[in-house]
Amino acid sequence: QFGDSGELKLDDSSTHRNKFERNNEDVFKFPNILSLGALTKVRVTNHETALFKKAWHLEYVQVDDEQTGQSFMFPCNKWLSSSEDDKQTVRDIKCASDSPDSSRRGSLTPDGKVPYEIEVVTSDKANAGTTQHGWILLEGNKKRSDRFLMKNTPQKKILRRGQTDVFTFKSRPLGELRRIILGHQERPEYQLPSYEGREAQWHVAHITITDPSTGTKYEFPIRKWLDINNVGDAFQCAEKQEDAVTQQRHRESIKYKVTVYTGDVDNAGTDANVSIIIYGTLGDTGPRPLKQKGRNLFERGQVDDFFIETLDLGK
Template identity: 30%
Template structure:
């Protein structure tokens, strides 16, 4: 059960209790090299001090959430940062999940794009850094803020692979799910807490999304009220369940 999250009211999303699910078990547990290149955008405040993680999903399974870190400062404005990791061979890469869970000052990040080079079969030659020439490349174009205070206020995103010309390679497309939330008609039914949803389908899950901006009301989650939210995610196929929660904050 992988976690990679703080359980601390003063860190990350402030939660001190988490539900964890078992990781996918790979039939072939041998590790292969991945080289991940992160392009931070050229905007004021684009750099971040947050801890950035990535998770790679493929036709054979998925990796753990992997913290991207170097010995020097990464994710500065207009920077290009390279990370070399070893992880199970997930097969053809179908999507990635990338982001952070920080709300601290300086956490905002503007991601331009990502390049993942999947080096098949052979591990890194750690002494000479010689790589097998059998390399598959996947680009992921983002051009979005990861920030609780601007844009759509999301700090974790899922991206589909493209080629270098930004043509989507996956059969799956990003679609918009409309979430209708009906708050009940009981005394005290409304909430000021932050509310989060995860949608599950036949193709993995959407990842957790905060329901931030209601399309129908300025004050969301009030008694006897319908709120409509948009959640963008790669198509999940037939939906099987959702998980919805709040963080117990508010007045």
């Protein structure tokens, strides 16, 4: 969330003298690193050399942030080896879960409710505002909320022409929001003389709802007159926007094929060690060595194929 740690060498395990042995859990501490916030991925490398090649099967990595009390789990269950499995010595592993004390779950109320943020934009048309109440009901793929009343009072004049009002609505988690029901309700103490004409209507331009427990924003275009005392008009979610942390955690593992064409001119080939970094809109692979067992690579006029597995890099 707040950058990266840079490469950390796992030199001294506080639990075992011989590191990374079968069925061992090794603990490494880095007390001088500032908190990085909500973690999204780790990159683990098995640094094999020509003289020392040892296959390593990594089950999982758990990172505990002792400054915040958060804990993050990164399941791997794959080999890091140039000779085993898909012959990858570097793994990018996305975060599968975090602790109940994480910043996301910390956004829930003590009784387990989500404080949904509702932003209501009243249109800037003539007579678009209302002096009456508005109400909204949220529907998710798991549950439906109770009705939330947006009260107009002499002390708090809301839902007026061209105005943006923000409300907090505490509800049980509803899952992914799909639609809303929006209504316009008469104030008992401020009854209208007539239910006809613009005074008995409210024109809403747009509603945005933010779920702080997932970091997701839901956009609902309205652009409609709502009659007083209506039974409720339904509006579908038009767009869902996830924050950066959520986007990172939804990245899937992808195997990229890299084809290298060596030129067909004198001395075009090389016996040097070659590595590559692939950059995308969602990150990069870091340096990845281009190796193949039992093959002379990068010879004059030769085509060499390599496969690199990493989290989706976007475009």
